[in-house]
Amino acid sequence: MPDQGTLEIRNVFKRFEVAGRTVEALSGIDLSVAPGEFVSVVGASGCGKSTLLRLIVGLDRDYDGEILLDGRRLAGPTLDRAIVFQEHRLFPWLRVEDNVALGLLKSALPAPEKRKLVREHLELVGLSAFAGAYPAQLSGGMSQRVAIARALVNRPDILLLDEPFGALDALTRAYLQAELRRIVRSEGITAVLVTHDVEEAIFLGDRIVVMHPRPGRIAEILPVDAASGQDRASTSFAHLRETVLTGLGAGHPALPGRLAA
Amino acid sequence: MSAVTIIPPAGEAAATTEPKRRWNGLILPAVLILLWEGASQSGLVDDRLLPSLGTVAGRGWSELADGRLAVDIASSLARDVSGFAIGSALGIPVGLALGLSRTLDRFVGPTFNAAKQIAVFAWIPLISVWFGVGEAAKIAFIALAAFTPVVVNTWAGARSVPRTLGEVADVLALSRWQRLTRLEIPSALPSIFVGLQLGLIYSWLATVGAEYFMTIGPGIGGLMTEGREHFHMDLVILGVLLLGGIGLGLNKLAALMETSALRWKRY
Amino acid sequence: MTNLDLDRVAFEAAVAERYRLSGRRFGARAGAGVAKRAGTIAAALIFPASLFLVWQVASLFDLVPAQILPDPRLVLATFREFYDTGDLAFHARISLLRVLQGFALGAGAGLLLGIAMGLSRRVREFVEPLFLALAQVPALGWIPLVMLLVGIDEALKVIIIAKAALIPVTINTSRGILNVPRSYREVGEVLTFGRWQTLTRILAPASVPTVFTGIRYGLTNAWLALVAVELLASSEGLGYLMVWGRQLFQLDLVIMAMIVVGVIGFLLDWSLGLVERRLQRWEAAGS
Numbered sequence A: 001m002p003d004q005g006t007l008e009i010r011n012v013f014k015r016f017e018v019a020g021r022t023v024e025a026l027s028g029i030d031l032s033v034a035p036g037e038f039v040s041v042v043g044a045s046g047c048g049k050s051t052l053l054r055l056i057v058g059l060d061r062d063y064d065g066e067i068l069l070d071g072r073r074l075a076g077p078t079l080d081r082a083i084v085f086q087e088h089r090l091f092p093w094l095r096v097e098d099n100v101a102l103g104l105l106k107s108a109l110p111a112p113e114k115r116k117l118v119r120e121h122l123e124l125v126g127l128s129a130f131a132g133a134y135p136a137q138l139s140g141g142m143s144q145r146v147a148i149a150r151a152l153v154n155r156p157d158i159l160l161l162d163e164p165f166g167a168l169d170a171l172t173r174a175y176l177q178a179e180l181r182r183i184v185r186s187e188g189i190t191a192v193l194v195t196h197d198v199e200e201a202i203f204l205g206d207r208i209v210v211m212h213p214r215p216g217r218i219a220e221i222l223p224v225d226a227a228s229g230q231d232r233a234s235t236s237f238a239h240l241r242e243t244v245l246t247g248l249g250a251g252h253p254a255l256p257g258r259l260a261a
Numbered sequence B: 001m002s003a004v005t006i007i008p009p010a011g012e013a014a015a016t017t018e019p020k021r022r023w024n025g026l027i028l029p030a031v032l033i034l035l036w037e038g039a040s041q042s043g044l045v046d047d048r049l050l051p052s053l054g055t056v057a058g059r060g061w062s063e064l065a066d067g068r069l070a071v072d073i074a075s076s077l078a079r080d081v082s083g084f085a086i087g088s089a090l091g092i093p094v095g096l097a098l099g100l101s102r103t104l105d106r107f108v109g110p111t112f113n114a115a116k117q118i119a120v121f122a123w124i125p126l127i128s129v130w131f132g133v134g135e136a137a138k139i140a141f142i143a144l145a146a147f148t149p150v151v152v153n154t155w156a157g158a159r160s161v162p163r164t165l166g167e168v169a170d171v172l173a174l175s176r177w178q179r180l181t182r183l184e185i186p187s188a189l190p191s192i193f194v195g196l197q198l199g200l201i202y203s204w205l206a207t208v209g210a211e212y213f214m215t216i217g218p219g220i221g222g223l224m225t226e227g228r229e230h231f232h233m234d235l236v237i238l239g240v241l242l243l244g245g246i247g248l249g250l251n252k253l254a255a256l257m258e259t260s261a262l263r264w265k266r267y
Numbered sequence C: 001m002t003n004l005d006l007d008r009v010a011f012e013a014a015v016a017e018r019y020r021l022s023g024r025r026f027g028a029r030a031g032a033g034v035a036k037r038a039g040t041i042a043a044a045l046i047f048p049a050s051l052f053l054v055w056q057v058a059s060l061f062d063l064v065p066a067q068i069l070p071d072p073r074l075v076l077a078t079f080r081e082f083y084d085t086g087d088l089a090f091h092a093r094i095s096l097l098r099v100l101q102g103f104a105l106g107a108g109a110g111l112l113l114g115i116a117m118g119l120s121r122r123v124r125e126f127v128e129p130l131f132l133a134l135a136q137v138p139a140l141g142w143i144p145l146v147m148l149l150v151g152i153d154e155a156l157k158v159i160i161i162a163k164a165a166l167i168p169v170t171i172n173t174s175r176g177i178l179n180v181p182r183s184y185r186e187v188g189e190v191l192t193f194g195r196w197q198t199l200t201r202i203l204a205p206a207s208v209p210t211v212f213t214g215i216r217y218g219l220t221n222a223w224l225a226l227v228a229v230e231l232l233a234s235s236e237g238l239g240y241l242m243v244w245g246r247q248l249f250q251l252d253l254v255i256m257a258m259i260v261v262g263v264i265g266f267l268l269d270w271s272l273g274l275v276e277r278r279l280q281r282w283e284a285a286g287s
């Protein structure tokens, strides 16, 4: 259904108490994501990207402002939103296939159907041969791929990804980026991707949200036109990359551009 | 999971696996046995105080032959296992409940922690009033001895389910039951096994205690009490050897069960 | 198999226990307010208070026979009486003296043996297997043997209590030293520490928390063994009070003695727990 997966974030504030001091992790976040849209979020470490995803997925409901999914206020996690955490968070006592199958525990599909889905998704992330392995037997990048399979397996309306490819080698990363893009496009999934990799953000995103820290806020939102996003070698791609980097630098505490912000 | 992990012997300790060195451990017992044998053979020490190995072995054989020893061992083991089974069957759910429910932890936890301070043997007089001095009382006491460590460790394990994995369960919208079986129990399992192993050690200790204090019916404790009353040192030593051997066997069995249940931890 | 399961269990239990102490996941944060603290205490008291109420009501209406569960007021009266006459102090003092003697002996020997086994591979190879084999026999199992050797006087009690304390202290001491991470020792090697410096600057501080946990377990075990020997063979002490009360069918006395045993056991453990937490402070950062 094409109209599923409208995400609206309105004037959201999130504060933490750390050692008696108040940290403003998110400050006045406004963002609308259309169904099927792919939004990349970039920003310096600690600017609240993970926090934002946790709010969207419903793990943390203690915030000010509104987060609406298809016009309704969120009341906690549901299966139509999936997340790939920054760390893989596999259950160490379950084999790889059972970890992926966790995503289908609540689904009403018949068992053979579920098994087939698990197998397909393991294949998708290139881990069919490791279906029977325990997480401790996998490398970091392999674990992360299992986590991606677990998130995708029940075809969520909204997919949230927190630096999912950070631990991967360049080839696997490029392959999974392409696969992710294909799946998300063909299924019409709404996606929000947090990444430190600006090229990844451009390649996958329809829009790029640049965040600045302290307090965590949106500095600018840059559209990616279809043509420049496709071709990493094009000059428009390179130009956009420069723009994003400049935008990032302006908010980076370690860079001189800070004064400009 | 950091709550319970085996820290393997570090440094030089790891090198002790050389097969030749293992035999070194037998030297000291062998020397002691030789001294013992020499002392009792030469008549330096009263044979009644320190019977020779042969005497102990002979006693073991004759007890075995008239069938009494088998009855004693079987009775003690049956008691131990039934008490342990009851104690842990109650202890695991109670520990899980305490560890998973914030309310129970707050309201009942402190009471349990206070009650467990009563040294377990102090319950014997009360239990013997409530249950008599027959089999029921013994098993009740053994169950109580196993119950406490099982609860304590299950509780600790259930409480330390990693929050990050709890969030995965939230996001996957697992039902209460799925959460329990897929996340909480497996995560607490290593700790539960520590509790079970401690429970096994304590219930064996309690079996001996129960048989000393409530001296009705066959059992290794009874055998030793009799040996002491009639000054049969060989019988007492036989009892000590049996207690150690069976205790060791039970522990090995528990460890075996643990390794097969916690396969995922091996990697 | 050089390390028996017993030591592993003891060690893991120690770790679990320490984890329990070092902070609850959801529980009161450091610097929690007084109100929160009071709330915690109030919550802790509600359950035992209601148990007590049920007990009192049951006794008042004769729902349970007094031979099964005496009226709590009777228990209190017995306590007052024993307290006023000084009998309680007398018996408690005897029990405490016994436990301290046995514990001092057992823990002292355990420390020496544990240090020797932790530092020297020789000692470990020759002594550890025998030690662990003997440790398999429950403390109570030695009672008839020791009785035949030394009779039923003080020596019996002290030996059994010492044996009960010896096992965990020895195991935790040797494990504590052995488990000092290789990386720490390597720091010492790089800094060209001598044996003595390695011992005092690296091994001792790094192993102290584990060793102390063993000491704490040793004391708990010693108290447990004390009650057992006093029940079996004694004419004084808290355990004897229980036997006596049981023979006279004075359950009020039995229950009073149980509570005293619990309170003393708690105080002993609690005081060592305080020290232990101080010693383990530096570990909190790592976990």
Ligand SMILES: Nc1ncnc2c1ncn2[C@@H]1O[C@H](COP(=O)(O)OP(=O)(O)OP(=O)(O)O)[C@@H](O)[C@H]1O
Binding pocket: A016, A017, A018, A023, A025, A043, A044, A045, A046, A047, A048, A049, A050, A051, A052, A086, A216
């Ligand atoms: N549970 C928490 N308690 C207190 N403060 C928190 C908590 N979670 C996050 N914060 C604070 O909120 C801010 C944003 O954290 P967040 O994890 O969202 O950053 P991030 O943008 O994901 O960083 P990174 O790129 O390093 O992952 C940080 O200052 C952090 O200290």
Ligand SMILES: [Mg+2]
Binding pocket: A049, A050, A051, A086, A162
């Ligand atoms: Mg993050």
